[in-house]
Amino acid sequence: MNEKEIFERICKGDEKALEFLYQKYYRMMTKLVITNSGTEEEARDVYQDALIVFWQKATSGNLVLTSKMSTYIYSICQNLWRKELDRKKRLSNEEKDTAVLLDTDSSERERVLAKCIDQLGETCKRVLMLYYFEEMSMQDIADKLGFANTDTAKTKKYKCKKKLDELVKAQYSEQDFLD
Amino acid sequence: MASEKDLELLDQYLASQLNAQDKAAFEKRLETDSDLKNEFSFQRKVVESVRKARVAELKKMLNDIPVSSIPTDGTSLLSKIGLFAVATALVGTALYFYLNQEDNTIIEPSTTEVLQEEKPAITEPAKAEEPTQEPGIHSTPEASKVDKAISTPSKAPVAEKLKEEPVAPAALDVFDPTEESTKTDAIEAGTENEKESRTPSILVETIIDKKYTFHYQFKENKLYLYGTFEKNLYEIMEFFSDNKRTMFLFYKDNYYLLNEEDERVKALAPIKDPVLLQKLRDYRKD
Numbered sequence: 001m002n003e004k005e006i007f008e009r010i011c012k013g014d015e016k017a018l019e020f021l022y023q024k025y026y027r028m029m030t031k032l033v034i035t036n037s038g039t040e041e042e043a044r045d046v047y048q049d050a051l052i053v054f055w056q057k058a059t060s061g062n063l064v065l066t067s068k069m070s071t072y073i074y075s076i077c078q079n080l081w082r083k084e085l086d087r088k089k090r091l092s093n094e095e096k097d098t099a100v101l102l103d104t105d106s107s108e109r110e111r112v113l114a115k116c117i118d119q120l121g122e123t124c125k126r127v128l129m130l131y132y133f134e135e136m137s138m139q140d141i142a143d144k145l146g147f148a149n150t151d152t153a154k155t156k157k158y159k160c161k162k163k164l165d166e167l168v169k170a171q172y173s174e175q176d177f178l179d
Numbered sequence: 180m181a182s183e184k185d186l187e188l189l190d191q192y193l194a195s196q197l198n199a200q201d202k203a204a205f206e207k208r209l210e211t212d213s214d215l216k217n218e219f220s221f222q223r224k225v226v227e228s229v230r231k232a233r234v235a236e237l238k239k240m241l242n243d244i245p246v247s248s249i250p251t252d253g254t255s256l257l258s259k260i261g262l263f264a265v266a267t268a269l270v271g272t273a274l275y276f277y278l279n280q281e282d283n284t285i286i287e288p289s290t291t292e293v294l295q296e297e298k299p300a301i302t303e304p305a306k307a308e309e310p311t312q313e314p315g316i317h318s319t320p321e322a323s324k325v326d327k328a329i330s331t332p333s334k335a336p337v338a339e340k341l342k343e344e345p346v347a348p349a350a351l352d353v354f355d356p357t358e359e360s361t362k363t364d365a366i367e368a369g370t371e372n373e374k375e376s377r378t379p380s381i382l383v384e385t386i387i388d389k390k391y392t393f394h395y396q397f398k399e400n401k402l403y404l405y406g407t408f409e410k411n412l413y414e415i416m417e418f419f420s421d422n423k424r425t426m427f428l429f430y431k432d433n434y435y436l437l438n439e440e441d442e443r444v445k446a447l448a449p450i451k452d453p454v455l456l457q458k459l460r461d462y463r464k465d
Contacts, residue, residue, distance in 0.1 A: 015240065019241075019244050022244055022246070023246055044242075052238070055237065109224070113225065114232055114235075116228075117228060125232075129233040129236070131194055132193065133229065133230045135194060164229075
């Protein structure tokens with residue numbers, strides 16, 4: 001697969017192309033973190049996060065590449081690792097305790113929300129993820145999941161979202177979600 | 180109670196489907212319509228959770244991909260020269276002490292002096308090879324926008340990540356990835372200069388076996404690793420000196436000496452000698 005082909009396949013949401021890209025640049029990208037005070041695990045995390053950022057932008061059609069993919073992904077890795085280093089630096093000060101306390105409530109809510117998503121059927125999960133994360137158009141979702149047309153995809157998405165809302169509301173009132 | 184039309188707009192807003200004009204108009208309404216704002220708070224968190232679930236799914240998928248960090252390319256010639264220089268010390272110490280101790284561990288203190296003398300040969304040339312700045316490094320890809328659904332290694336709160344922090348950016352040592360990827364491409368195309376190519380001198384194969392759960396074996400110029408290595412990272416490090424090869428395995432933060440003297444299946448025992456460990460760690464970071 002050449003660069004252009006990989007990118008085109010990624011834009012279409014082809015996960016096999018993402019796997020290929022992950023292996024292709026693994027060492028190059030993780031080296032950045034490892035040579036800058038990071039562990040192998042942190043390096044892998046940063047690279048994976050960067051690749052997911054790249055994937056999301058590509059699938060949503062919001063990415064026009066003006067450089068090589070590796071250069072683009074590398075600079076995302078740099079930004080993420082720089083943020084992480086800054087965060088570590090801040091946490092080493094007095095903010096540490098506050099951050100931990102603030103996290104407790106939201107992480108419990110996240111856990112419940114994740115459980116609600118798990119209760120959806122596989123197709124529902126796919127539709128919602130492609131719509132809200134990959135930000136694909138209804139036409140692309142219909143093509144990818146084999147729906148008859150965009151209206152079918154739209155209806156499916158509507159029903160799935162409604163079902164998820166109901167599952168969440170059964171656990172929480174809307175008041176619990178106010179900022 | 181928000182109307183059906185408002186809910187549809189809200190949904191499109193959260194899925195980034197609105198154009199700039201409609202987006203601005205919707206944001207303006209959010210400021211004045213409290214019902215809509217409440218619904219927005221709820222929907223935003225639900226949608227965020229869908230995104231997070233997708234990120235977790237993608238991360239799991241990437242984690243399951245077998246990745247070998249064997250350095251097959253991108254290593255500078257100068258660092259290889261440094262490597263040859265240090266190989267004598269490593270072969271002379273690691274292999275000698277390994278073969279002469281029954282418990283297969285290397286704890287000889289005299290290695291310190293020998294290895295330290297060779298240290299500059301590893302580090303200096305390697306650093307000289309790498310450019311200190313990457314072209315295009317100042318152009319920040321819009322990572323922060325998509326960042327919203329990405330969990331960092333440390334599980335930082337999303338809001339915190341999205342904020343622009345007034346902290347001085349950490350200085351990073353960088354290299355030009357374009358250069359390395361060009362090398363990779365050249366290798367794939369079979370046009371790589373012979374001096375720069377670094378094909379592993381031995382084939383590595385992993386085998387899942389009931390009897391041997393964490394073992395290795397050299398057979399017919401091939402290295403077999405017994406265990407569930409494919410799901411995790413491992414790295415084979417080779418050192419050459421006087422036509423002799425010494426090999427080490429790096430796996431899950433431990434280093435293992437790979438003894439090639441016969442074709443028996445041997446258990447992997449982590450190296451414990453702190454000096455040798457430090458040298459191996461230093462080498463891997465170069």
